[in-house]
Amino acid sequence: MSDFKLDVVPGQDFPEPGFRPEKGRTISGAEKINAAVYKIFSFNHAGRRATSNGFFRGNGADSESLGLPNGGDGKREHGSGKKYGPLISGTAYCISSCGMIMLNKIALSTYNFNAGISLMFYQNLVSCLVVAVLSLSGVVSVEKLNWKLVRVWIPVNVIFVGMLVSGMYSLKYINIAMVTILKNVTNIITAIGELYIFRKHQNQKVWTAMFLMIISAISGGITDISFDSMGYTWQIMNCILTACYSLTLRKVMDTAKQLTRSGSLNEISMVLLNNLLSLPFGIILILLFDEWEYIRTTDVIKLPMFWVVATASGLLGLAISFTSLWFLHQTGPTTYSLVGSLNKIPLSFAGLVLFKVPLSLPNLFSILFGLFAGIFFARAKMS
Incomplete structure (x- = not known):
């Protein structure tokens, strides 16, 4: 964005x-x-898409890493719903964002499902089917796709798929709290990319916040009792790909909107385009990493509750797109960005408690410091 x-x-x-x-x-x-x-x-x-946000589609991109505009809260009133609209939409957004990550963690770690690409493929397929049904029933409006639009969007989608896959694998090997802290690195990479590509300069407060993020990420990794080199490698890749997705998307959006009939590309069309194009790439990766053989032999997919979790995570991934747009229209970019940062606090602690993560006191302080740095970054971007 x-x-x-x-x-x-x-x-x-x-x-x-x-x-x-x-x-x-x-x-x-x-x-x-x-x-x-x-x-x-x-x-x-x-x-924007799971986002997220917090995270998008299993530790994808959050509001800051995708370059959410920050300014005053241009509040929009909606009749009798103006009083409770922000509260309801904000709650729905937070529940969707937290629930998506929790369910992905359950599917990958609790059920020990070792096919993250296949899980991503299934979630994206669910999203495509839901959007198609809503479009056919007239509930939502979707731009008609054409080959020129697809051709322009493919480079973005390749990065998008890599972002989702790396997010899946990092979430499998690292606890949610540390994933949340390490995701702050995405903001730093994005800011550096904006500086060199778009000549966008940040104020001193933003660079200070990013310096604090670096300290929290390094100290968090050093003090992490459950440190997993594979998980940290995937997470670093995820940060790089998420930043690349943000920067590439910015360059492609103007071209893409000119290739549609209406001259724009709305949120729902974006969700359908990203998810639909990711399916053939997903199939190629499943065959390339030999996940199909694992799917055929594993007993996990025989458990009904696993399918409930996988399907629910796919629906919540789609819900993030709807609720984030709803919340954004009810409040504004400032409130949206700040709530996204504050939402990481209960998510981190819920992840520590529910998954019984071994925790040392220094690591706890590193996590708290990282959460504070994230909030400070959101506030600095508003100034």
Whole structure:
């Protein structure tokens, strides 16, 4: 997703699409800015997906790593729902985000399922089927795909698949709390990429926050009792691929929207495009890594509860896309970004408790320090 620095006028709502001034009245500069901001942000948010967020699709990308625009909270009122809308949508977003990671961890670690690519393939297939059903029933609107759009999107999708697969394997070998802390490295790689590719400069607070993130990641790895070199390798790959996905997506979005009939690419179309294109790549990787032989012989897939967990995780992955968009429209980028950072705190501790992770006092302090650095980073991006 593109990262725009938005300076929204406090206390003013985003104008609705199709906004027109009263006859004879001159449009103020603030109204012009708000109208432009709304159009830019409505399009750019289509690039986000589990996300996440927190994480997206099993430790994919979070709000900061995908360059979520940060500015004032352009709150939008929705009749009688304006009072409870932000609370309900925020709760739904947090539950979807946390639930997705927890279920992936259960499928990969508790059930000891050693085919992360196959799990990703199944989740993406579930998402495609759900979106197709919703589209056919008229509940959602989906852009018609064409070969030119697919050809432009394939490079992004290759990185997307790598991001999901590496996220799956890192989550299998590392506890959730450490995955959360190590994901902060993605923000650092993204910021460096933006500096060299887009000449986007960060303020001093952001660089300070990223320095704290580096310290927390290093100290967390050193003090991690359950340290797994394979898991950390996968996580480093995931951070690099997530940052690459963010930076590549920013360059491709403008080209992609010109290849659709409507001249834009909404959130639902983005979800369908990413998931649909990932299926053939998933099949190739399953055969390449010989996961098909494992699937044929393992007893795990004979357990009904495993399929419940796998299906639910796929549905929650799709739910993250819907709830994040809903929450974002109810509040604004500032609140959204901050809640995404705060959401990592209960997620980390829930992961430590539910999966009975062996923990030393220094490692606990490293995790707390990393969570603090993440919140400080979100606040710094808002300034």
